[in-house]
Structure formats: structure tokens, C-alpha cells
Amino acid sequence: MVKLLLLALVFYFLAERGGLPKNSRLAVLTVAFIGILIVHSVLPDGNPIRMASGESRDPWLIFGGMVMLVILYRYGLSKLRNRVGQIEIGRTKEESLVLSDAELDRYARHIVLHDIGGPGQMQLKAARVLVIGAGGLGAPALQYLAGAGVGTIGIIDDDMVENANLQRQIIHQDRAIGMPKVFSAQNMLLAQNPYIEVRPYNRRLTDENVQELFEQFDVILEGSDNFETRYLSNCAAVKLGLPLVSGALSQWEGQILVFDPESKGPCYACVFPKAPSALLAPSCAEAGIFAPLPGVIGAMMAAEAMKIITGTGDVMSTDMLIYDALYAETRKIKTSRLLDCPVCKHR
Helix, strand or coil: CHHHHHHHHHHHHHHHHCCCCHHHHHHHHHHHHHHHHHHHHHCCCCCHHHHHCCCCCHHHHHHHHHHHHHHHHHHHHHHHHHHHHHHHHHCCCHHHCCCCHHHHHHCHHHHCCCCCHHHHHHHHHHCEEEEECCCCCHHHHHHHHHHHCCCEEEEECCCECCHHHHHCCCCCCHHHCCCEHHHHHHHHHHHHCCCCEEEEECCCCCCCCHHHHHCCCCEEEECCCCHHHHHHHHHHHHHHCCCEEEEEEEECEEEEEEECHHHCCCCHHHHCCCCCCCCCCCCHHHHCECCHHHHHHHHHHHHHHHHHHHCCCCCCCCEEEEEECCCCEEEEEECCCCCCCCCCCCC
């Protein structure tokens, strides 16, 4: 019997090297096995053929039973793996994630909040948000996104932390002066929440890198201090179908707009077809800025981003909100798409 089994193994591997398909090899061995059982059932005891093949059929039956158990085990394991694979394919990205006990405790105020709950918190953990600018608007937006548990946060900025930034850019500390803002912000965010991933991009947003960068994220927050970046971000977001949350500041007043492709609302170029002159939109260095104002608008930007991610509430996709800190006034201006907008008319 042992010799026949060794002969079967030799045949199997030689046939494999010869290119014989696996199923054909197994079929030959199965036919040989059945033939041996027939020989032991038909021929009388002491027959030379029976003697040469193990004298009794009992060892062959035991061997066949063991092989059958192995085949059944492998078949069951394969079916189980396929079933698990189908479940994983059917899951959404956030459902395949897990919140640790520490995260459940950390985000408990969200989880008990009816409109967010556990599913909403999982959506935040699965989300990827890019923040353009780690300055006045980016600072509070980043901190609230991190604190709320947004799983992946990207930061793009090519500036260094300066002493004059610290009056309002609360994410940076005095010891970070001279450090690239993206790395200063990254350090603070990870110190605030070690359960998130922070991706720093110490560079300027340009035509060459904008699409490749935006493709890695789900929502874009635009908090830069120049119209060139705002128009560039808008064009890329429209092209890729990404929601864009835009904020701007001037002295005592801030504004926020949300451009969401799903809402069929306007894009940034619909609301601002042309950039205003430098005299009408002076920089913070030239005109000054009230320190808490970026915190108000930046926090609202984070709120709109989180509502987009969780599908909660009404997103400001057809209104521009203006907050006047000097007179404690808030007003909304209705916005609409331009039919001939060169950016989004073919959307």
C-alpha cells in the first residue's frame, strides 16, 4: 500500500510538471483508488494482485475516509471565506472600521446625539478631509475636525509660523515660531487626538498638484488668504465633484459658503465671477483682524464639513452666511448658479 501511495505522489508531481491540469490529475488518482477497492472486493483472499496492493481493503477505506474529511474541511473553509468576503464587500467603509473603548468614551457626546449617533461617528472616522491653509480659519477648523474624530485630515500650507500669527491662529504655540505651519498643526492635532491620521503637505497649492491631492479626500475646506487659491480650489472641486467649504475674513467680518455638487447649487465662481481689487479686499496685515473672528468662522466651516460627512441637517449650499462681530449681527445672502458660469455650467 505504501509503495502504491508513493507511486501516486510521483505521478501527481510529474504530471504537474508536465502541465496536466489539477482536476485531471485528481481524476486519474480517484479512478485508480476506486479500481483498487473493486479489486479487493472482487478477487479472493491471497490473490497476488490483492497481496501487492495491501492484502485488505480496510486500510484503503480508512485512507479514503481521511482524504474525504480533508476535502470536506477545505470545502467548508472555502465557503466560509467566500461568505466573509461577500460580507466585507457589502459593507460601507465606515462599517468596516472599529471604535476602540477609548474612542467610544471620547466621542460619547456625539454618539448620544440623535442626529449623529454611532453610525455618524463611524462616518466621521472613515472620512478624509483636506484643509487648505493652517492659519486663522484653518486653525479652529482643524482642531474641531480632529476633536470630533475625523479619521484622516490633510493640511496644505507653505507658510512658516510667525510671531504675528499667534494673536488668532490658536493651533500654533510660541515655541513653533519658525516651524512650517503644517508640521506645527500636525503636532498639535496628534497631541489632541492620537486616534486620527494627519497628512501634512508643506507646499503651495498649484495647478500641477491640485487634482492629485484632491483625489485623496472626500471634503475640501478652503481657508486660504488669496483669491488665486480660492478659484483654483473651486475649479478642482467642481471637476472632481467634491464638496467645498469656503471661508473668508476681513477686519470684523467673516463669511462662509458651501459649494456642494449634490445640491445643484452654485460654485465659487458663480458667486464671485471676478476677484475684487486689492483696495476692496485688503489683507489681514494691511487692514487688521479681530482675533476671535477666525475662530467663529473656522468652527462653522468644521460644522458644515461634518454635516456633509454625516448627512445631518441642512448644509449652507445656497446661502452665504456673513457674521459681523463688531455689531453681533448675522445675515444670509441667497446665492444661485450662473447659467453661463465657465467653471460649472457643464456640471
